[in-house]
Amino acid sequence: GAVVSQHPSRVICKSGTSVKIECRSLDFQATTMFWYRQFPKQSLMLMATSNEGSKATYEQGVEKDKFLINHASLTLSTLTVTSAHPEDSSFYICSAGIQGRSYEQYFGPGTRLTVT
Amino acid sequence: QKEVEQNSGPLSVPEGAIASLNCTYSDRGSQSFFWYRQYSGKSPELIMFIYSNGDKEDGRFTAQLNKASQYVSLLIRDSQPSDSATYLCAVLPSGGSYIPTFGRGTSLIVHP
Numbered sequence: 474g475a476v477v478s479q480h481p482s483r484v485i486c487k488s489g490t491s492v493k494i495e496c497r498s499l500d501f502q503a504t505t506m507f508w509y510r511q512f513p514k515q516s517l518m519l520m521a522t523s524n525e526g527s528k529a530t531y532e533q534g535v536e537k538d539k540f541l542i543n544h545a546s547l548t549l550s551t552l553t554v555t556s557a558h559p560e561d562s563s564f565y566i567c568s569a570g571i572q573g574r575s576y577e578q579y580f581g582p583g584t585r586l587t588v589t
Numbered sequence: 590q591k592e593v594e595q596n597s598g599p600l601s602v603p604e605g606a607i608a609s610l611n612c613t614y615s616d617r618g619s620q621s622f623f624w625y626r627q628y629s630g631k632s633p634e635l636i637m638f639i640y641s642n643g644d645k646e647d648g649r650f651t652a653q654l655n656k657a658s659q660y661v662s663l664l665i666r667d668s669q670p671s672d673s674a675t676y677l678c679a680v681l682p683s684g685g686s687y688i689p690t691f692g693r694g695t696s697l698i699v700h701p
Contacts, residue, residue, distance in 0.1 A: 505687065516693040517633070517677070566632045570687060577623070578679075578689070583632040 476500050477569050479581035486557055486588055493553045494584045496567030502547040503569035507578060508540075511564045523550050557588040591616045591682045595692035602699055608665040610676050610695050615659070618683025622654060622661045625677040627694065633677055637663065668699040 476499040486492050496506055508520045521537075523529040523544035531537045541553040550569075554561055564585050568578040592615040602608045610624075621640050625633035639645045639652040639661065651664040661680075665672055675696050679689040 507688070517691045519688065522688060564630075564632075577635065577638065579635060580625075580632040 475571060475579040477567065477579050477581040479567055479584050481584060482582060483585045484587070486586070488558055488588055489556055491553055491555045492557055492586060493551055494565055494567075494586075496550045496552070496569070496581050498548045498569040501569075501571050503571065504547065505570040506544055506550040507568045507570070508542060508550075508552050509566045509568065511566060517566070554586065557586070559588045562586055562588045591680070591690050593678055593680050593690045593692040595678050595695045597693055597695060599696040599698050602668050602697070604668060604670060604699055604701050606668050608668045608672065608697055608699065610663040610665075610697065612661045612678030612692055613659055614661070614680045614690075616680065616682045617659060619680045620683065621681035621689075622652070623679040623681075623689060624650075624652060624663045625679060627675045627677055629674070665697075670699050670701055673697055673699050
């Protein structure tokens with residue numbers, strides 16, 4: 474149980490384009506989903522927290538107009554990186570909290586984004 | 590600022606030994622503590638959580654919590670090369686938040 478999928482696992486895009494990453498909880502309902510970014514050999518950096526049906530809460534320093542998050546249902550959240558630049562290249566990881574046990578986070582496999 | 594501190598390592602242990610990973614935290618009111626394992630290039634995987642003082646055992650893993658000392662540790666018995674990974678400590682802060690603070694992680698290398 475507690476399986477989270479992410480799609481795509483890898484994506485290469487040109488500078489200036491937008492990329493959408495999907496995060497799905499496969500066998501449970503996730504009231505809360507989290508989006509992280511991780512640069513090589515660095516720790517996880519929380520970007521935003523999203524609750525189903527409401528606007529995401531962004532961490533300080535994360536541009537909400539650049540990183541669009543939509544949590545349309547209890548099993549799906551999407552992150553869209555708009556007008557991507559090479560410095561946005563990173564490992565993006567979502568996690569989901571189990572309804573009623575939101576403090577236990579289960580991570581998706583991550584999406585490696587490379588912007589050329 | 591709630592902080593979670595881990596020694597970045599690498600911690601190198603021989604196969605079959607006990608690996609001891611440590612984590613300290615600054616928020617005295619924290620109640621929930623988690624250990625994640627992250628293999629290189631992969632996302633973190635939850636391996637243990639502990640809420641009460643003392644030890645919690647799950648197979649070869651034992652989590653130890655000492656709230657008075659604000660210290661949580663993870664012991665891995667009979668370490669295997671497949672245990673080589675980065676271990677992240679996460680602490681849920683006091684105040685009702687469900688967003689944990691992650692440490693930077695400790696790199697563990699188990700050599701044959």
